[in-house]
Amino acid sequence: MTIFSRIIAGEIPSYKCAENDKFYAFLDINPLAQGHTLVVPKQEVDYFFDLDDNDLADMVVFAKKVAKALRTAFPCRKVGMAVLGLEVNHAHIHLVPLQSEGDMDFRRAKLQLTPEQMQQTADRILAAYEAR
Ligand code: 5GP
Numbered sequence: 337m338t339i340f341s342r343i344i345a346g347e348i349p350s351y352k353c354a355e356n357d358k359f360y361a362f363l364d365i366n367p368l369a370q371g372h373t374l375v376v377p378k379q380e381v382d383y384f385f386d387l388d389d390n391d392l393a394d395m396v397v398f399a400k401k402v403a404k405a406l407r408t409a410f411p412c413r414k415v416g417m418a419v420l421g422l423e424v425n426h427a428h429i430h431l432v433p434l435q436s437e438g439d440m441d442f443r444r445a446k447l448q449l450t451p452e453q454m455q456q457t458a459d460r461i462l463a464a465y466e467a468r
Pocket of ligand 1: 339350351362363364365366367374419420421422423424425
């Protein structure tokens with residue numbers, strides 16, 4: 337079981353941003369910017385491009401809805417999307433609110449937010465997602 341499967345199962349806590357029957361979105365624990373969100377399939381697949389065509393398409397459509405909620409909650413120029421997967425072997429999309437190109441630099445120092453700030457951040461995104 338991957339760490340993300342354990343998060344989806346509720347065994348490990350997470351800051352939930354959105355969910356449907358096939359996908360789960362939650363805050364990245366080491367955010368590049370406030371609102372940095374991970375979108376993961378509930379199905380355990382390692383490599384993003386190993387998802388079958390329908391699941392891949394559905395995941396991007398779900399990510400689109402999360403990105404819209406994210407931008408509503410945290411106004412930004414654009415929401416950036418990236419797929420790395422070098423650390424966690426469970427397919428995921430990073431969604432990062434962007435004001436500049438540097439906001440998507442994965443080597444830069446991560447934001448330090450308190451648990452209260454993380455919870456408030458997730459609550460704002462979830463409220464925007466549910467209000468869509
Ligand atoms: P990648 O696999 O795309 O290179 O990076 C994995 C991402 O997942 C990283 O940005 C890391 O901060 C995040 N991450 C790793 N473990 C956890 C976790 O237990 N909880 C949360 N919320 N994020 C995690």
